[in-house]
Amino acid sequence: MARSINQVGVIGLGKVGELVAGLLNDAGFKVSGYDTQPHPGLRFETEQLDVSDGEVLRDALRGLDAVVSCLPYDRNIEVAEAAAAVGCHYFDLTEDVPTTQRVIELAGQTPGVAFVPQCGLAPGLIGIVGASLAKGFEEIRSIELKVGALPQNPTGLLGYAFNWSAEGVVNEYLNDCEVLRSGRRQMVPAMTEKERVFIGGIELEAALTSGGLGTMCPTYEGHVQRLDYKTLRYPGHFRQMHFLFDELGLRDHREEVGRMLVKAKPPVNDDIVYIHAAVEGVKDGQPFRENYVKGYLPIEIDGRMWRAISWTTASSAVAVVELVADGVLPHEGFLRQEDICLEDLHATHAGRRFAEYGRISA
Structure with a gap:
């Protein structure tokens, strides 16, 4: 065709x-x-x-x-x-x-x-993964989606490198996040509901950030009890970001913070992108949790190495x-x-x- x-x-x-x-x-x-x-x-x-x-x-x-x-x-x-x-x-x-x-x-x-x-990636691929997992369930209790674009070899307290738009990262950290709680849409503060996550033996932390769900909340409202998107970082990252934005009072200086962060943590070529999606509910008549976890490294395309992000x-x-x-x-x-x-x-x-x-x- x-x-x-x-x-x-x-x-x-x-x-x-x-x-x-x-x-x-x-x-x-x-x-x-x-x-x-x-x-x-x-x-x-x-x-x-x-x-x-x-x-x-x-x-x-x-x-x-x-x-x-x-x-x-x-x-x-x-x-x-x-x-x-x-x-x-x-x-x-x-x-x-x-x-x-x-x-x-x-x-x-x-x-x-x-x-x-x-x-x-988020929104985008992570939503495709989560929705595809969910299609195999008769009943869905929760859809948990997480993505992290990180340096493979982190340094410093932030453990990060700005391989993506600094302006976009700052907005994700500061704008409120849309989630589903008890089947209804809610807006909650970013960088909250932190949790520990282990992928391939590596400890990470995850916290709510804005924008990653795209249109999934209205799509699943009334059908899924809990839905959220969290960003993956190395342990301690969000504590440092709270210090930067809250204790130093820089929430209203987004452009300045973005420039400062890129200068302090410039891009690296040895990055990794983690994709972590999990759906819980009833599958084949039984309670079940299905995970989809991947770690993507830089690859060569047409004779040139490209960062994972x-x-x-x-x-x-x-x-x-x-x-x-x-x-x-x-x-x-x-x-x-x-x-x-x-x-x-x-x-x-x-x-x-x-x-x-x-x-x-x-």
Whole structure:
């Protein structure tokens, strides 16, 4: 069957966007990359583009079947609105709740176009994993989802390296979190409900952070007693972040804190991404808990080593584009990550890496 998506634009060619474009190219799409800076020598066409110029942005999207925004969360709405204006399928990596709400509005106003935000790790892959586990249960008591993008060899009291957007991490730590408690949606403070987690003999800690569930709370409200998303860190991390934000009074200085943290804990190449999902309830008539636990390391793609956070995020996003293009997912409306089957994702060109790699078995 012919694909419904052939020409794809990728906006933002940073540490994830460049790989998104490369994986789309490998999956057989015709790719155009856009960034404010020139990127010569890549395997696909590139152009310089300033998304703040709406007319120029819309012109760039005309003629494309789909666009994947790999920009910072606060620039995605501009791309989504331009995609709606020209009838271009839209995908992004955002964890930002207001951005997703605007994308949902656009999906309801734009017939014949698919809008698929939250295609990264959390929200994104972790929701796909959790929802796929849950489908095997007759009754679901809880869905617990956790992701950690960490250095393999941590140092210092924070035990962390900012391989991802510092602005995004700070927002996750400070914005309230949507959860299900007793089957109902609630908002609770971030960096609370800390717990110990062991993966492959390594002790970690987990605490609530915002945005990681995407649209799962309204999806499962009234059907699941308890649902939450927590970020994994090395022990003691959240205590230090509470000191920074609360005792030093820096909650209202997010940009300054972000710059300070990146300078203190810069990116590293030897990272690891942990995925930890657990569902409890009744399965085959008996009480049961099912776990899905993976640890993903950096891998080589097309002769170049890519950090774990980069390739896992990019592969998840590209796999979803493939599923829409191939008709496995609908070509219209707002698509939720929890409606995607993990087996279908594993069957895509990009998503097969999740089935092939992973230091810790399910």
